[in-house]
Amino acid sequence: MKYQILSRAFYGWLAYCRHLSTVRTHLSALVNHYIVSPSIPCDASLGLTAEIWEKFMQDSSSYEEKELLRLVYFGGVQREIRKAVWPFLLGHYRFGMSEAERKEIDHQTHACYAQTMAEWLGCEAIVRQREKESHAAALAKCSSGASLDSHLERMLHRDSTVSTDVSVPARGCRFRGGG
Numbered sequence: 001m002k003y004q005i006l007s008r009a010f011y012g013w014l015a016y017c018r019h020l021s022t023v024r025t026h027l028s029a030l031v032n033h034y035i036v037s038p039s040i041p042c043d044a045s046l047g048l049t050a051e052i053w054e055k056f057m058q059d060s061s062s063y064e065e066k067e068l069l070r071l072v073y074f075g076g077v078q079r080e081i082r083k084a085v086w087p088f089l090l091g092h093y094r095f096g097m098s099e100a101e102r103k104e105i106d107h108q109t110h111a112c113y114a115q116t117m118a119e120w121l122g123c124e125a126i127v128r129q130r131e132k133e134s135h136a137a138a139l140a141k142c143s144s145g146a147s148l149d150s151h152l153e154r155m156l157h158r159d160s161t162v163s164t165d166v167s168v169p170a171r172g173c174r175f176r177g178g179g
Helices: 002-030 050-058 065-075 079-089 099-144 149-159
Strands: none
Touching (some): 050 065, 050 079, 065 079
């Protein structure tokens, strides 16, 4: 009995170590290997405050990106400034960008979004029109009892020309935010 308990404990520990090894191997690229102290150069438990953020926005050389990320990691972001900070954290903006550069990025993103939506709305109109035609043809076939197979075959052939490939980005759309 004692041997079984020790054996189970050992094999449980061994499985745990193998799991950690697998996680370390496969997820190591996601981890920042630079170990940062929460208290050096200043206590980060308060997180990124409005005062620190305002000082950074006025003079981007007042804080380094790593210091701001350290404050966010150990203390979070003050609720009042989250809307302004998240675009930087998500890589939409780069730390140190001027107001004009941020507005340009926003303009490019908005233009790309508008172009993509216009293209999709065009596709949606085509699909709706073809659905109406198919529905009308089906109703006509049911009500008349006549065979409209040739008409439906033409419609199906025409439907097969609509591409569903969404992997190609819209022309001229490039997101140039974060690095």
